[in-house]
Amino acid sequence: MDQNTKRTGLMNWVVLLGAAIGMWLISSYINSAAAVMGTILTGFGLLVALLSYFHIGLLEREQFEKMELEELSKSRGSESLFVTAAADTFPAKRSREQFERFFIPTCTALLCLLQAAAAYWPWKKLAAMPPLITDRAKLAMSLLGLMGLILFLLGKYSSGLARLKGLRLLRPGAAYMQLSAYACVAVIGAIAAVLGGVPKVDLIVARVLCVVSGLAAVETLLALVLEGYRVRVQGRETRLLYESRLVGLLGQPEAIITTAAHALDYQFGFKVSDTWFYRFLEKALGWLVLVQLGILVLSTCFVIIEPGDQALLECFGKPMGENGVIGPGLHLKPPWPIGRTIPYHTERVQTFLVGADPEPTQTIAWTVAHAKEENFLVASRGLNTEAQTNQQPGSKSPPVSLVSVSIPVQYQITNLAVWAYTNEDPVTLLTNIAEREVIQYLASADFDDLMSRGRGAAAEALRQSIQRQADVMNLGARIILVGLEDIHPPTKVAEVFEKVVGASETREARILQALAHQISTNAWAKGQSNKIVMTAEADRYGAITNATARALLFSNQALAYSAAPGPQGVYEQQAFLAALMENSADDRKYILGTTNSSNILIFNLEDKIRPELLTDKLPSPNSK
Amino acid sequence: MKRTPLTLAVAIVLLVIFGLMLFVYQVRLSEVAVVTFFGKIAQVKTTPGPGLRLPYPIEQVYDLDQRIQNFEVGDKFEEIKLADQNIILLSVYVGYQISDPTNFFLQWNYGSIATAERSLGDVVRSCKNEVAGRHDFADFISADPRQMKFTQIEHEILAEVQKRVNEKHFGVDIKFVQIQKIGLPESVTQNVFDRMTSDRQFYIAKIQSDGEFQSNNIRSVADSTASKLLSDADAQALTIRGEGEAQMMASLAVLQQNPSLATFNMQIAAMEQFLQKKTTLVLDLSTSPLQWLKMDEPAKTDK
Numbered sequence: 015m016d017q018n019t020k021r022t023g024l025m026n027w028v029v030l031l032g033a034a035i036g037m038w039l040i041s042s043y044i045n046s047a048a049a050v051m052g053t054i055l056t057g058f059g060l061l062v063a064l065l066s067y068f069h070i071g072l073l074e075r076e077q078f079e080k081m082e083l084e085e086l087s088k089s090r091g092s093e094s095l096f097v098t099a100a101a102d103t104f105p106a107k108r109s110r111e112q113f114e115r116f117f118i119p120t121c122t123a124l125l126c127l128l129q130a131a132a133a134y135w136p137w138k139k140l141a142a143m144p145p146l147i148t149d150r151a152k153l154a155m156s157l158l159g160l161m162g163l164i165l166f167l168l169g170k171y172s173s174g175l176a177r178l179k180g181l182r183l184l185r186p187g188a189a190y191m192q193l194s195a196y197a198c199v200a201v202i203g204a205i206a207a208v209l210g211g212v213p214k215v216d217l218i219v220a221r222v223l224c225v226v227s228g229l230a231a232v233e234t235l236l237a238l239v240l241e242g243y244r245v246r247v248q249g250r251e252t253r254l255l256y257e258s259r260l261v262g263l264l265g266q267p268e269a270i271i272t273t274a275a276h277a278l279d280y281q282f283g284f285k286v287s288d289t290w291f292y293r294f295l296e297k298a299l300g301w302l303v304l305v306q307l308g309i310l311v312l313s314t315c316f317v318i319i320e321p322g323d324q325a326l327l328e329c330f331g332k333p334m335g336e337n338g339v340i341g342p343g344l345h346l347k348p349p350w351p352i353g354r355t356i357p358y359h360t361e362r363v364q365t366f367l368v369g370a371d372p373e374p375t376q377t378i379a380w381t382v383a384h385a386k387e388e389n390f391l392v393a394s395r396g397l398n399t400e401a402q403t404n405q406q407p408g409s410k411s412p413p414v415s416l417v418s419v420s421i422p423v424q425y426q427i428t429n430l431a432v433w434a435y436t437n438e439d440p441v442t443l444l445t446n447i448a449e450r451e452v453i454q455y456l457a458s459a460d461f462d463d464l465m466s467r468g469r470g471a472a473a474e475a476l477r478q479s480i481q482r483q484a485d486v487m488n489l490g491a492r493i494i495l496v497g498l499e500d501i502h503p504p505t506k507v508a509e510v511f512e513k514v515v516g517a518s519e520t521r522e523a524r525i526l527q528a529l530a531h532q533i534s535t536n537a538w539a540k541g542q543s544n545k546i547v548m549t550a551e552a553d554r555y556g557a558i559t560n561a562t563a564r565a566l567l568f569s570n571q572a573l574a575y576s577a578a579p580g581p582q583g584v585y586e587q588q589a590f591l592a593a594l595m596e597n598s599a600d601d602r603k604y605i606l607g608t609t610n611s612s613n614i615l616i617f618n619l620e621d622k623i624r625p626e627l628l629t630d631k632l633p634s635p636n637s638k
Numbered sequence: 639m640k641r642t643p644l645t646l647a648v649a650i651v652l653l654v655i656f657g658l659m660l661f662v663y664q665v666r667l668s669e670v671a672v673v674t675f676f677g678k679i680a681q682v683k684t685t686p687g688p689g690l691r692l693p694y695p696i697e698q699v700y701d702l703d704q705r706i707q708n709f710e711v712g713d714k715f716e717e718i719k720l721a722d723q724n725i726i727l728l729s730v731y732v733g734y735q736i737s738d739p740t741n742f743f744l745q746w747n748y749g750s751i752a753t754a755e756r757s758l759g760d761v762v763r764s765c766k767n768e769v770a771g772r773h774d775f776a777d778f779i780s781a782d783p784r785q786m787k788f789t790q791i792e793h794e795i796l797a798e799v800q801k802r803v804n805e806k807h808f809g810v811d812i813k814f815v816q817i818q819k820i821g822l823p824e825s826v827t828q829n830v831f832d833r834m835t836s837d838r839q840f841y842i843a844k845i846q847s848d849g850e851f852q853s854n855n856i857r858s859v860a861d862s863t864a865s866k867l868l869s870d871a872d873a874q875a876l877t878i879r880g881e882g883e884a885q886m887m888a889s890l891a892v893l894q895q896n897p898s899l900a901t902f903n904m905q906i907a908a909m910e911q912f913l914q915k916k917t918t919l920v921l922d923l924s925t926s927p928l929q930w931l932k933m934d935e936p937a938k939t940d941k
Contacts, residue, residue: 328666331669436705525856528860556882
């Protein structure tokens with residue numbers, strides 16, 4: 015242990031302290047979740063490097079103490095004085111032992127708790143962070159790159175030193191420095207992804223670093239538990255409790271290759287790591303990575319624009335070519351970050367809504383709320399032109415109605431350069447214009463006309479007015495369609511509107527019922543009148559026929575009568591008796607046989623009462 | 639290949655990239671860059687392209703967007719009392735462009751768009767309320783488009799805002815102020831709903847009455863037509879019967895040829911009718927042919 019080792023240990027924690035502070039400032043500067051987690055991991059590195067530094071100091075003191083003791087024993091010429099010396103004879107050694115026995119486990123336990131907290135606490139909290147400030151991204155990326163470079167180079171140096179015998183105490187701090195360097199690269203990647211339009215990457219990288227912290231916590235916990243059961247062999251070098259294998263592995267990716275090589279050797283039964291391919295791979299890995307990086311940079315020299323799209327091509331922010339617009343196909347461009355393309359969907363029909371955004375549903379009924387309603391004022395040519403809205407007594411205002419609308423507006427970008435370079439937020443501006451035109455149109459539209467036959471004309475008028483205003487604002491867009499499909503009275507009054515339709519139906523029903531009555535009444539009357547006329551015809555015919563027949567009969571009877579005329583004639587007697595016999599057969603007859611007696615005959619000519627009326631028993635009133 | 643040259647190559651590549659990032663900045667066509675040297679404005683670059691700079695914190699570059707910005711004034715509707723004592727809710731959106739980058743940068747917290755829009759929003763709100771307060775409700779909403787002063791109100795607000803912004807040297811040029819939403823207070827909205835309900839109920843009553851009217855009309859016409867038809871039929875029947883009786887009278891001449899027989903026939907017919915119902919006959923033995931029941935007298939026929 016020499017003075018140089020202690021200086022390196024000092025440098026490690028000072029650099030890690032600087033990196034932690036720098037990363038914390040950057041995370042606050044750009045609101046990056048990944049940078050927050052990078053700061054936390056660098057902070058753990060600082061703790062470990064500090065432990066390592068104190069540990070080195072104690073070992074150095076012990077070494078000095080031992081040397082002094084050896085010098086003293088040589089000068090006195092006798093060792094017997096110190097053979098049985100008490101423990102306080104070696105205070106530095108004792109301090110070091112006490113440090114290893116109590117302080118290191120306590121600090122390691124604290125580190126474990128912090129690592130676990132860093133894995134658990136930020137998982138949800140980071141998601142609630144405000145979005146990354148992209149305007150500050152470039153500066154943050156360059157500072158992170160610089161920090162990462164310093165951490166990487168110093169970490170490499172320290173880990174190289176730690177391979178020397180007796181300098182292993184530098185290893186934990188060096189591993190954390192390298193891990194912090196890779197964390198810087200990861201944060202740069204996350205920021206670049208956010209700039210590239212994938213804002214979620216920042217949170218994903220942050221959560222990956224959370225997982226790393228969690229795994230480190232589990233490893234530290236296992237190390238603490240297993241430390242109690244470890245077999246202690248005299249003279250054997252023990253592994254430091256606060257040194258993480260995981261951090262060492264992540265901080266030195268080449269170690270992964272070595273580990274993989276050992277695993278392959280074991281699996282295949284021969285030294286795969288001795289083959290030419292493995293040796294080539296091991297030697298050329300750095301260059302391969304460089305070539306890959308080169309290819310990555312080269313790939314940014316080409317851009318493919320999809321069908322239906324156009325893009326703005328800029329070199330150092332200046333549009334290339336005539337107006338910087340390129341169409342579908344393969345194009346050459348300066349490499350990132352010199353050249354930049356911003357694609358837009360120019361051919362694709364894009365849509366935004368004015369008014370409520372309806373929820374997906376099978377049936378859209380006026381009386382059932384199918385969106386968070388947004389009501390627009392509509393002038394109403396009402397029946398009562400003096401109808402009041404909200405005016406004070408004495409003032410007059412036009413009657414207004416409210417209408418709930420959801421109007422889709424479809425548009426296309428026709429001039430990309432104008433669209434992109436004239437207005438900062440052309441989509442919002444176009445939406446505002448559409449809202450303004452809709453409000454202005456509705457403010458003078460007639461409610462009933464708008465809801466019925468005027469719908470088509472209103473849609474076209476709105477389309478034209480939005481287009482006119484978009485042209486005035488130099489938007490470079492073409493309005494394709496303004497749909498007035500979902501326009502209806504607010505839900506609160508929709509029911510009474512439906513009742514109007516119901517009333518119309520009722521009116522029609524009543525008219526139809528009356529028409530049915532008309533048809534049936536007229537038909538019956540026609541039939542009845544026919545019947546009356548026909549009956550009269552029949553009567554006339556009967557009367558005439560009867561009279562004719564009677565006349566004929568009478569002529570014949572006259573002939574018979576002339577043969578025996580008069581009351582005593584046979585004709586009359588025969589006719590009388592025949593009529594009497596025929597018609598009195600069922601009559602009640604009383605014949606008075608004696609004519610010379612003085613008896614008084616009394617006849618009861620009352621009709622007989624039916625016997626059952628007097629004899630039948632009627633049921634009692636209570637019986638059922 | 640040793641590790642040292644590789645590390646060196648990686649370091650050089652990274653240094654070049656970071657060096658570019660630290661010493662070069664870009665200005666887009668739509669932007670203007672304000673470069674500060676230890677906090678003091680050193681340069682305003684308005685032309686697009688690359689520029690050189692000293693690294694942070696010596697020089698700092700602030701990009702200002704020179705395109706037309708638009709924003710809504712306030713998050714919600716604002717109630718405004720109008721000249722005719724009506725109350726409406728009104729919101730507007732504003733379009734502006736940075737006209738003086740140096741002034742804009744100095745006044746608005748290093749060119750912060752959010753800060754500038756907050757202050758501009760206050761100015762626009764004030765002008766909007768003032769101008770709207772000079773107008774009647776009918777200027778905003780009217781069934782007659784010629785009565786509406788929508789565009790005029792927008793122009794008035796714009797002129798007022800431009801005047802104040804120019805006086806205060808905000809470093810921006812106000813391009814447009816347009817009405818975005820018009821509404822009514824919640825309590826008034828309920829009144830409008832009531833009016834709409836009454837309006838529809840009027841239509842319902844009108845339609846129902848119309849139905850009743852038409853139905854009754856049709857029924858009345860139908861009943862009248864039926865009555866007329868029956869009356870016509872009765873009249874026709876009477877005529878027919880009269881004609882029949884007239885023709886029947888012709889047969890009476892035949893009867894008149896033998897009145898005693900005709901009378902006899904009619905008497906017999908009457909007697910037959912007489913005996914049709916339940917009749918009780920009290921006859922003595924002098925009634926023909928009961929004289930034959932007298933035991934002490936010889937039969938008449940024998941006489």
